[in-house]
Amino acid sequence: MLKARFVAQVGRSGVRIPLLENDSDCCKEGQLYTKYKCSPPVSSHTKAYLTLNGFEKKEDGGAPSECDNHYHSDDTPVVALSTGWYNKGSRCLNNITITANGRSVVAMVVDECDSTMGCDSDHDYQPPCRNNIVDASRAVWKALGVPHGQWGGLDITWTDA
Numbered sequence: 001m002l003k004a005r006f007v008a009q010v011g012r013s014g015v016r017i018p019l020l021e022n023d024s025d026c027c028k029e030g031q032l033y034t035k036y037k038c039s040p041p042v043s044s045h046t047k048a049y050l051t052l053n054g055f056e057k058k059e060d061g062g063a064p065s066e067c068d069n070h071y072h073s074d075d076t077p078v079v080a081l082s083t084g085w086y087n088k089g090s091r092c093l094n095n096i097t098i099t100a101n102g103r104s105v106v107a108m109v110v111d112e113c114d115s116t117m118g119c120d121s122d123h124d125y126q127p128p129c130r131n132n133i134v135d136a137s138r139a140v141w142k143a144l145g146v147p148h149g150q151w152g153g154l155d156i157t158w159t160d161a
Contacts, residue, residue, distance in 0.1 A: 026126060035116050039084025039131040045157040046085075050100065050144075052151050053080055053135040055110065065110040067092035072110055077143060080111035080135040095161035098140060100154055105143035106161050107136060134158055 040046065055065060055072040064070050065080075067089060072078045079098075081091060091109040098105050113129035129135065134156060141151050 034130075035128050037083065037116060039082045039115070042085065042160065044159050045099075046159060048132045048134045048156050048158055049130065050098065050140070050154040050156045051113075051133055051135045052141060052153075053111075053113075053137065055137050066112045067110045070110075072137070074138040076137060077105055077107035077139040078110045078137045079107045079140065080113040080133075081109055082113050082129050082131050082133045083115035084131055085134075086112040091160070096134075096158050097161045098134060098136070098144070098156055098158045100156040101144045101146055103144050105140055107140050111135070 053059075054074055055076075055078055056074055057071045059074075065072060065078075066086075079096065080086075081096075085091065086109070089112075093108060093110065095106045095108055098107055113133045113135040115129045115131050115133075117128060138151075141148075144154075144156075146154060
């Protein structure tokens with residue numbers, strides 16, 4: 001999912017609110033969000049929803065990747081997986097194969113798309129991820145041949161590579 005660059009203003013409640021630059025999904029005060037502790041079972045063609053994420057410093061989640069505590073170039077095929085698929089880091093620095101649009105790309109898992117927490121500075125003031133998310137760098141979207149104007153959300157399948 002496209003997320004706001006980490007530039008913020010203080011809202012009426014005193015909470016920092018990111019200034020939206022890229023159609024970010026931000027938490028709304030007073031709204032409750034579903035949290036997930038598990039994801040659908042992984043198969044040879046696991047259905048998922050691909051979202052767009054920035055893994056470079058001062059982008060999206062704001063913090064380095066969970067797997068290696070580093071930032072990653074958006075020109076490298078890297079992903080964050082929903083909490084259940086991330087599985088306490090068991091897929092860290094391993095590759096997955098993503099298929100969509102008649103193409104496939106191999107990407108490295110470097111982060112968790114947290115399905116259990118959100119709406120705070122550690123999560124760029126965004127709601128928790130759904131349980132079926134593969135949050136991908138620009139390189140993944142390019143490799144799948146998705147036109148730039150259609151980046152943001154796409155039904156895919158994936159499997160461990």
